[in-house]
Amino acid sequence: xxxxxxxxxxxxxxxxxxxxxxxxxxxxxxxxxxxxxxxxxxxxxxxxxxxxxxxxxxxxxxxxxxxxxxxxxxxxxxxxxxxxxxxxxxxxxxxxxxxxxxxxxxxxxxxxx
Amino acid sequence: xxxxxxxxxxxxxxxxxxxxxxxxxxxxxxxxxxxxxxxxxxxxxxxxxxxxxxxxxxxxxxxxxxxxxxxxxxxxxxxxxxxxxxxxxxxxxxxxxxxxxxxxxxxxxxxxxxx
Numbered sequence: 001x002x003x004x005x006x007x008x009x010x011x012x013x014x015x016x017x018x019x020x021x022x023x024x025x026x027x028x029x030x031x032x033x034x035x036x037x038x039x040x041x042x043x044x045x046x047x048x049x050x051x052x053x054x055x056x057x058x059x060x061x062x063x064x065x066x067x068x069x070x071x072x073x074x075x076x077x078x079x080x081x082x083x084x085x086x087x088x089x090x091x092x093x094x095x096x097x098x099x100x101x102x103x104x105x106x107x108x109x110x111x112x113x
Numbered sequence: 114x115x116x117x118x119x120x121x122x123x124x125x126x127x128x129x130x131x132x133x134x135x136x137x138x139x140x141x142x143x144x145x146x147x148x149x150x151x152x153x154x155x156x157x158x159x160x161x162x163x164x165x166x167x168x169x170x171x172x173x174x175x176x177x178x179x180x181x182x183x184x185x186x187x188x189x190x191x192x193x194x195x196x197x198x199x200x201x202x203x204x205x206x207x208x209x210x211x212x213x214x215x216x217x218x219x220x221x222x223x224x225x226x227x228x
Contacts, residue, residue: 045216
């Protein structure tokens with residue numbers, strides 16, 4: 001299994017500002033992902049965080065809006081830039097462990113005013 | 114493209130009653146199928162998964178799911194629901210190893226348990 005620490009757990013931010021979400025895993029993992037869960041909707045994959053290279057973004061998501069860092073095999077950050085109320089969501093970090101189980105962090109509840 | 118449909122947005126059952134949550138998927142190859150539970154204020158927890166083999170898979174907390182290829186379904190069941198099972202349940206389908214386990218989720222089913 002994997003224990004994922006994600007912070008902050010929640011934040012309220014002003015329009016136009018940026019928030020960086022951190023994801024720390026208790027073991028080295030090859031694959032880390034960032035998901036978004038908008039109110040009343042399912043989870044949508046934002047990007048795959050690649051260690052040592054640029055993240056791979058899904059359709060509809062761009063690096064300028066959601067820059068991602070992955071400096072090592074246990075840590076990643078997602079920044080939500082120039083926020084608007086439409087960015088109010090839960091953001092979740094997830095990892096794949098060797099037996100192909102996917103684990104999720106507890107999420108970051110973001111509210112943008 | 115892969116997709117997942119959970120036709121029931123809300124389900125209410127009495128404690129002790131049986132439960133079945135429906136999940137239908139669309140996928141071009143042999144899918145990896147998952148059920149996750151999200152309790153209020155908590156992250157997603159994996160209940161069970163199906164990769165291959167026996168089509169009836171057992172998970173944690175007394176849950177099971179049956180993969181039916183002919184119906185493109187992967188319904189979640191529990192014979193006797195407990196009040197602590199109240200949560201939101203997500204079905205998901207993923208690519209095989211080459212896809213890196215990126216998952217497509219259904220819209221979720223909110224389970225309410227009446228005492």
